[in-house]
Amino acid sequence: MSAFRDLRAYLDRLVRELGEGEVRTIEGANWDLEIGCITEMMAEKEGPALLFDNIVGYPKGYRVLSNFMGTAARTAIAFGLPPDLPKVEIVRAYKDRSKQLKLIPPVEIATGPVMENVLEGDAVDLTRFPAPRWHEHDGGRYIGTADMVITRDPDTGWVNVGTHRGCIQSKDRLSLWLLGDRHNRMIASKYWSRGEPCPIAVVFGCDPVLWTAAPSPTPPGVSEYDVAGALRGEPVEVIRAPETGLPIPAYAEIVVEGEMPPIEEESAMEGPFGEWPGYYTHTGPETVVRVKRIMHRNNPILMGAPPMIPTTTPGYQAVPLAAAVATWEHLENAGVPNIRGVWAFARNLMIVVSLEQRYEGQAMQALLAATGRRRIGGMERYFVVVDEDIDPSDLNQVLWAMCTRTDPAESIQILRTRTTDIDPRLSPQKRAAKDFSMGIMLIDACKPYGWKDEYARSNRFDDAYRAELRERWKSKLAL
Ligand SMILES: Cc1cc2nc3c(=O)[nH]c(=O)nc-3n(C[C@H](O)[C@H](O)[C@H](O)COP(=O)(O)O)c2cc1C
Known part of the structure; x- marks a missing residue:
């Protein structure tokens, strides 16, 4: 089992186990296409994890991380396995472990580093973060590619987490593409049918095991937080988000919270976006989050998992x-x-x-x-x-x-x-x-x-x- 308290502990472990070159810091790249193209070319070579800093137009310390699990060795380390394990053996080990998994719910703590900076009211501004325009014909800056979108079922209290692409629409508006069968959409519909907006939180950077659990297809009623706890062997430490009361990872890099109104009340044109089959897809009116609060660590790391053509090893997980x-x-x-x-x-x-x-x-x-x-x-x-x-x-x-x-x-x-x-x-x-x-x-x-x-x-x-x-x-x- 592997419990990294946060993304930073994972990056430190990569360097410790695989050497300095495993996490390459790149200074001076532009958020507009350069980060995306460098990420793609390095992923094609199964190169190092990339930590972009001093991004054009942004202060030092506002960083973007990509290709974080882009080799079998990095994926193995994320899951606490030996880095030289053959690829199929990584799958076998994960399968054997999954069989014995006992769900471990998160624990609530009073506060955490994600509260080091709290932006409210007029200070809310999503463009403070160097969200890349990842591909040439993307319809915007996709801040959410390796994100965790969190909602709570109003009837049962079940906390659901999923990954959904998120695009900055304005300082305080984030669009999300929530396909119809997704649990977050089903939960949001319950609020909407009561004439209420859906309380929502979105995380942009956390430890890689927690993030792996986020898009996992768990049955309704099972929280991906509990799955993450099981995979880590330790509960995820969460704090209660001030506005929505939703549990958010205390050691996350960046979290926003707010509300998602019914699509008939407010929507935004979303897409196109270079998607995982290797083509631009989907443009249309989609849901938006009215962002009420941004919380982030000092020197935040925005985690990115831009889609590439599917024959390129995905930079966020080399082992499928x-x-x-x-x-x-x-x-x-x-x-x-x-x-x-x-x-x-x-x-x-x-x-x-x-x-x-x-x-x-x-x-x-x-x-x-x-x-x-x-x-x-x-x-x-x-x-x-x-x-x-x-x-x-x-x-x-x-x-x-x-x-x-x-x-x-x-x-x-x-x-x-x-x-x-x-x-x-x-x-x-x-x-x-x-x-x-x-x-x-x-x-x-x-x-x-x-x-x-x-x-x-x-x-x-x-x-x-x-x-x-x-x-x-x-x-x-x-x-
Ligand atoms: C990198 C990545 C990006 C994804 N993007 C989207 C997306 O934009 N919209 C969507 O509805 N599902 C997307 N998914 C799939 C959902 O996250 C996945 O189906 C998840 O299980 C949905 O959550 P649920 O089980 O709570 O319904 C993505 C998955 C991954 C791994």
Whole structure:
């Protein structure tokens, strides 16, 4: 378990465990596109975490952090795992841990560093923070990309947390894109149906484990704060926000609180924004937060997780924990034996399962079970199953299996299901007709079970021999 009290403790740990170069401070970049483009280019190289300071037009100390979990080693450290653990083993460790998780509710403390600066009334000004314009055609400055949006169910008291993109509309207006099925939207609707605005708080910077819990798909009634406590092994320390009474992380970097009126009463044009499939999407009237108070630490760090094309390792988490773990668990629950690993490529658009075949039809069973995990609103396209000698996190190995162990006439099935609004492949006609139907492909890239033992032998050295040579040659060669 790993409990970082705050984002700063995590950054310190990265430097301590992985060296000075792991968190690179960059001075003098412009919030307008430069930070976004540098972030993207460094993420493509799986480079260091980037801490931008002395941002053009802003005083020193008003910082932006990006690519914070952009390598497997940084992701492992965030979750208290050894940094050299193989990628699939990080998924396995997280899955095993998730099974034993006991929810730990937050503890309330009197105050915390987030109250070091409190801005109210005319002092409220979101543009005090160097929120980047991340992509060239973004419709504004997105301060909220790695945020936590907090509301409380007025009937049950359940505190919900989600991640929603947030754009600065003016000094005291923040727009949020809350899709219809999201819990925060459902909770807000309850207030709106009573003719009241929804009390709301938004966090822009906290420890990475707490933030990982924020967008996790927990069932209604379960607070992501409790999930974060379970993942950290210690409760999150919260304070009661002065205006809304909502629990906010005491060690957060920046928090705003206010109210969200019904969209019919007040809205703002939101978007477009360069989204995770790699295209600009969605423009339209969306909800706004009337910001009543800003709280922030001295020298605040605005945390950013700008979307990039999905084949770039996301700078905020190099290991696709949520999708891989959920699929792995789903396969186990469906009774698929001998799973060796699960991976998700291209932000979950391609799911790969590695297993040791034990019976005829097992590969197809795994494929069907994996597709069954797909949620409404999911966009997963390709499902692939490979043998146990293939590392599912290594795209080259997966490609090799797909190219040499399939007969496309036999090994591939196409099903028809539903995609999501954000899918660029929906034609304008289908979109207008609200027809979200889309194909998915199931690829059995395993050696055919009936004659797998007669399959041509691979000339690739096996992992055991590679490990032996790595050890023997380590002083002379970085193998
Ligand atoms: C980086 C990131 C950005 C996201 N942006 C949005 C968004 O703009 N709008 C949205 O409705 N969901 C967005 N999501 C998905 C929600 O955070 C996610 O579905 C979450 O589970 C919703 O919270 P809920 O479980 O409380 O409904 C995003 C997720 C991540 C990881």
